[in-house]
Amino acid sequence: MLTYIGEIAEAVPFVHRNTISSHINEIFEQDKNLEGVVIGDNAHIDGLVMKGAFYKKIAAKFGYDLFMGRSIELIMDASPLIVDYFTSITDVSSLAMNREQDHLYDYVIITKDDRFYGIVSIKDLLQTFAEIQAFMARYSNPLxxxxxxxxxxxxxxxxxxxxxxxxxxxxxxxxxxxxxxxxxxxxxxxxxxxxxxxxxxxxxxxxxxxxxxxxxxxxxxxxxxxxxxxxxxxxxxxxxxxxxxxxxxxxxxxxxxxxxxxxxxxxxxxxxxxxxxxxxxxxxxxxxxxxxxxxxxxxxxxxxxxxxxxxxxxxxxxxxxxx
Known part of the structure; x- marks a missing residue:
């Protein structure tokens, strides 16, 4: 039975904070299923940019001119949820659901040995959590x-x-x-x-x-x-x-x-x-x-x-x- 959040992590692009926003746009265009990109330097995590938030900024009045030719650090979320590989899936579920509404469906970023390891989407997190709950209900003491x-x-x-x-x-x-x-x-x-x-x-x-x-x-x-x-x-x-x-x-x-x-x-x-x-x-x-x-x-x-x-x-x- 899965226990740790790192066991369901998956890879996503990891780019430098000085990356131009137009390049992030190209990344999203090339992979229609990708929902976010992690921003960092030498495995140090600086932030996260989710596709929805990215295009909301770009689509705003003057947004294209303000951001598309400039660094992604102007758009990224500098305080994403970051957890260690060995944090329990149950604990991460609680942390993720207690975020502000605007970030409720953002990726959860996973580190291992203090280095970027991958991400977990909220869809995968909730699905795995539900499976754990069902498993626990079957094999737990009812009292x-x-x-x-x-x-x-x-x-x-x-x-x-x-x-x-x-x-x-x-x-x-x-x-x-x-x-x-x-x-x-x-x-x-x-x-x-x-x-x-x-x-x-x-x-x-x-x-x-x-x-x-x-x-x-x-x-x-x-x-x-x-x-x-x-x-x-x-x-x-x-x-x-x-x-x-x-x-x-x-x-x-x-x-x-x-x-x-x-x-x-x-x-x-x-x-x-x-x-x-x-x-x-x-x-x-x-x-x-x-x-x-x-x-x-x-x-x-x-x-x-x-x-x-x-x-x-x-x-x-x-x-x-x-x-």
């Missing part, structure tokens, strides 16, 4: 809208080929007790709220991070670095700040909920917390996603032995452990 198990497996396989990665396995401690006490409807609220805070944190970390919803209260995240500790710290901090809003004042002040066990005996169970097991290739090499999952299960077991929100990475308790 959170996050990618489900097929896409999770795909991204784990992708991580195995990366030089560095950190894989987060996250779940909620005592979620069953919460459901038994507050009901499944309120339990769904907790899952959605947790999903939203995780999405924000992973999205803010990097544009190519991944977050999926395995099911129930289980989530999985992937980043392509070993900078997992700040993310874990933030997840625990934000989640623990959010937890009081999930409970009645009485339960929160008491510090536990009453739940009937299998013998119908009323027992006290702790409040919600979050457990994070982090698998990296910093100290070990994994051959398959099954190996990663097996190791993560061991880490989660270690993480859940202590009360409250905790995170464990490669069998080591981190500083983000709640004291």
């Amino acid at each position: 959170t809208g996050l990618p489900g198990n097929n896409l999770i497996e795909e991204n784990l396989t992708k991580a195995l080929d990366a030089p560095t990665y950190s894989i987060f396995y996250l779940d909620l401690n005592h979620f069953k007790a919460y459901n038994d006490s507050y009901g499944f409807k309120q339990g769904d609220v907790v899952i959605r709220e947790t999903s939203m805070l995780l999405q924000e944190i992973f999205r803010n970390h990097s544009s190519n991070s991944f977050l999926g919803h395995i099911g129930g209260d289980d989530f999985i995240g992937v980043i392509y670095s070993h900078e997992y500790e700040p993310i874990s710290e933030q997840i625990i901090q934000v989640f623990d700040q959010k937890v009081p809003s999930f409970y009645s004042v009485e339960d929160w002040d008491r510090g536990f909920v009453h739940v009937h066990d299998r013998n119908n005996t009323l027992v006290q169970l702790p409040l919600l917390s979050i457990a994070i097991a982090i698998v990296t290739n910093q100290k070990a090499h994994f051959e398959s996603t099954d190996q990663i999952s097996e190791y993560a299960t061991q880490l989660k077991s270690l993480c859940k032995r202590t009360k409250g929100s905790h995170c464990v990475a490669d069998s080591t308790f981190l500083s983000c452990v709640k004291k």
